[in-house]
Amino acid sequence: DAEITQSPRHKITETGRQVTLACHQTWNHNNMFWYRQDLGHGLRLIHYSYGVQDTNKGEVSDGYSVSRSNTEDLPLTLESAASSQTSVYFCASSKDPGNTIYFGEGSWLTVV
Amino acid sequence: QKEVEQNSGPLSVPEGAIASLNCTYSDRVSQSFFWYRQYSGKSPELIMSIYSNGDKEDGRFTAQLNKASQYVSLLIRDSQPSDSATYLCAVTNTDKLIFGTGTRLQVFP
Numbered sequence: 001d002a003e004i005t006q007s008p009r010h011k012i013t014e015t016g017r018q019v020t021l022a023c024h025q026t027w028n029h030n031n032m033f034w035y036r037q038d039l040g041h042g043l044r045l046i047h048y049s050y051g052v053q054d055t056n057k058g059e060v061s062d063g064y065s066v067s068r069s070n071t072e073d074l075p076l077t078l079e080s081a082a083s084s085q086t087s088v089y090f091c092a093s094s095k096d097p098g099n100t101i102y103f104g105e106g107s108w109l110t111v112v
Numbered sequence: 113q114k115e116v117e118q119n120s121g122p123l124s125v126p127e128g129a130i131a132s133l134n135c136t137y138s139d140r141v142s143q144s145f146f147w148y149r150q151y152s153g154k155s156p157e158l159i160m161s162i163y164s165n166g167d168k169e170d171g172r173f174t175a176q177l178n179k180a181s182q183y184v185s186l187l188i189r190d191s192q193p194s195d196s197a198t199y200l201c202a203v204t205n206t207d208k209l210i211f212g213t214g215t216r217l218q219v220f221p
Contacts, residue, residue: 035211041213042200042213042214043156043200043211048208090156097208098204098207099144100146100158103155103156104155
């Protein structure tokens, strides 16, 4: 079955370190998204991509970057992790822009 | 004003009752509307999508859309304890989905 997988599922890192969260989907969806979810804020869009070599900033992109070298993968990099980036991160994908998106299982990141 | 607003709850209903979850949105040009369910510690999963005014039914779930009032709701009939979760409303903003903060539903036996 087609799916979307994230790794690692849980990670603890230190302030200032670079961290990369992986996202891989097998639906062959062009559109991929990264959200973070925090109490009181809900799901907030970090970055998104509509195809290979395309990346766009969402509402909370500062301190994060993505790259899209193929259809299947959209890794999220925290350049220099900060405690404010402790959160649950969800990768998602969709077939068409503005249409149903499907989520991965989430990556729990703690920055100490 | 938030783009998508939901009452955070918790909304508590007895087993077998109808649960009514509401959502308002600010962008009048939004065209697509979604309800997701999220269990604690899990990822959101799609329950229903609705694109035109009126009601859309799927099993025990009914989504209602009123674009003039910028209002979308989700009714859950015959609520079960297994329906206890957070329900997220999502609305398109041009080509992206914007989520509300969710309403926590508790169904007690």
